[in-house]
Amino acid sequence: MDESNGENKVAELMSTLPGDDVRQIMWRFEERYEIQMVVQSARSIARGVVARLVAEGARNSHEWNEKKAQLLTGFDEVGLTTVFMDPEEGGFIAGPKNLALSLVAFELSWVDGGAATCSLASNLALSPIHEKGTPEQKQTYMSRCVPPLPGEDRKVWRGAFALTEPLPYVGVDTGILSGRMRVVEWKDGEEPLLHVEKRGRFITNMGFANFVTAAVDSDDDRIKGSAMIILEEGDEGSFDRGATTLKLVHQLSSTSDPILSLKVPASRIIGGYTVKEGVIIPNCNHGDVIESVFRRTRVPVAVMSSAKLLSAVEPVIRYQRTRFRGGSASSAGSPRYDLGLQQKEDALQRLVDVWACGEAGASLGFAAARLFDEFDPIEREKESILAERGIKGRAEVKMFKELEKDALEYLSLDHLPEAERDAARFQKLAEDTLVQFMIRESQANVLCPACKLWNTGYGATMMREAVSLMGGYGITEDCPGFLGQKWMDAQLEATYEGPEAVQRRQLSITINSELFLAQFRLWILDLRGIAGRRPQTGATALANAMELWLWTLGYLQGTKDADGKPLYHSQRHGVVFPFVDALCWLLASRQQILDMLVLEEKGPQNPVLTEGLTGFVTFFSDLCHVQAARSAAEVGRICAELVYGYQRDLAAIKDDDATFAVLRHKVDASLAGARLFKDRAAAAVSKVMIPEALDYPM
């Protein structure tokens, strides 16, 4: 280990792996004890029932069976089933639950991603009802899904969410639905009865679901448009769970291709309906419902992949250190015996890369979850304001366009020192629900697809790296930490709830929001400030890379390729897709730095951390630098390919491009020192104390 950097020699290294005290501060739930309890509950089931199921080979079958059903009773017992519900529905967390649900997904997928999917899928089925359902629908289905209390004699209901079609919002045709509904009976003054036909594919929880929330389109002149509708297993007709999907991954979740043909009352249309001139008009079309649902439920999926990377750290360290013990190749007390593979720089530095990626992903995912916790009540308030004012459709678009300047003004005032801004105006804008809605929506529209795309996609690549660090052991069933399974599973996480292309398409639209870009510019300024105070974090490299990205956006939007075709176009995936990928690197790295700074600021308030805080802050700061450097280099590469790659040859390079070269050089030069911080992080990894054994079976 080269410790030639003078700073490396004196810095205090991290002494133990980060525990709950550290994570609660970094991910901002140190004062939310109800969430801390949820974490403990999820951990108890993950490292108990879930780990035993995996260790006993329950993943080796596709079918849902009694053994796997232990998961559901386990979730019920420790309260995970009710995390989604409000207290009046039988839950125990008041208010938004995005962070809580993301932490549950994190804890479960620390052991097995399929178990996390199984837990999340029930919430996914309830989400359309929760987001857009009528009060009666909410009351009925939420309470049915709460496990019975002592003394109650009833069965707990489970749900499945059936969509399967291309997703809305991102430009794909949302009208293509396999589900159909038509009126079969409509007596005067009575509830119309509908016949619903729905064939689902890859539907999670279908092996045991008692109800399905299904996306369907009208097949009848007497019904207008599409809707989501609730189908129950006891409804008249056929509730065929269909063939089991032969998944190679996530076998602890039940997946099949159901065939549903059922007669149901129109009151099952989620959000209700109105009748106008003899036509049933659903109050919410399926696109409205799904957009609202998915932008929340994608965040826990993103967090899952990051949890797996972080879960790999301890087993890999143990494997590396003990690699040569037990044979004649080393004797106790020798470096080979004590450090094993950790004598080698490569083994340590690759693990640092895995760890840094996991940290960045978790930081981005949890930031998105917290943002939705803020956003949820504001969005509801906005909806009630619009309903009160009778504003919808084009009028709504027009109103928000006009409000954009207020939102931009708020952002600029917010960034001014308190003494320099118009306090009254700032206060007025801060209290304006619609302005605050716009600002958070512009962030949510980027952060959600960004974390789903980057955490799962690049996370899968880094999971392969983690597997490789275990040698041949990594691709065996008994690899400690189930790393091989986690690697395979990551591919599904990158695919379900909107594959990578869908996230890239959404980002290619939402990054153009002037509100988002205004915030992005302010984030660069903030990072410059951080770089001044804490240069070790890599904030300079990151700020330079963000500036390069921003310049490249302008360049791409205003430039044509060698054949005269516009470069920035939503259908030009060769340009916009890698470009939004570059943004994801930046967002993840930025959030990682912010989380580390929060630990540094708030850590001293916790006496438990007094002993090791300096070591943690140093190590996390080093990981930030490693990741910032990696992100900056990646952004530099992508932007260079896009700026130069569409010109015919060297001779075609214009003056404009000189600016790019200067910015690119700034990025490259700001990598100075990055590898020294990586060396120090690697030194910490070689010395950190780990438990004697993994705390779950294998």
Place this chain on the structure above:
Amino acid sequence: MDGGYHIVVCGSIVPDPLQTLAPVEGPTGPSLKNEMMLPAVLDPWAGHALYEAAHLAKNMPGSKVWLVSLGPKQKLQQLMMSIAQKVSFELVVLDGPAGGFTDPCEVASVLAGGIETIQGLDRSRLLLFGGCASASRDAGVTMQMVGEQLGITDQFLGVDELVVQPDGTLKILERSEGGQYQVSVCAAAPALLAWATGNLPEPPNNPQIGMANMRTVMPALQKALPAKVGAEGVSFLSVELPKQRRETRIVRDMPPDEIAREIVDWIKG
């Protein structure tokens, strides 16, 4: 018993047994390496006592359970996020060290003092529970001293079972040797029971219980008073991790004085 029991359980944290526990010499005496940073769990013996207490309270209407914990309050707070979800209790926090290098007599004094501050505690209905030993210091003496200081002379150690008989007497099974139990019948509370493993599994987490407990747990943590506990005046000649050691001799009808003399001789070497 009419009105149920007042069950006070003494129990605190120990480092998670999966962690590497390496004794080190610090400025104030011996400690475990990175002790504050290591994740902690409820001392397993105290855990058994707590689950037995909750079970008894559930079956004896009018009973109430207190958990009296001596430990760093921040670490106790973390522990509560799990333990407070398992059974109902009211927490009494004594903010002090919980490691294995404290004098059991000082620990007992602080615990007894803490118990004496509990408002509404009816000593005539008191069952004092705790572990018969601790995972951080297996001396097995602390509970006896707490009992002595509180004037509880009916003491039972290594308990695996407590049955409240129809006549209100307490039938208690204490571990002796080779899977055998000493069976005693205690007329009534107050009594001290230092538990071995008991018979009950660890209850699953239940957030509804947790949320109910938190109404008293968080205030208890906030108003915890510092407890001075250590080993002042004690010099540690050497510190090492415990090794398995067992020297068993089964004798019958040996007078207590003779047992005491033999133990004193053994200590003197």
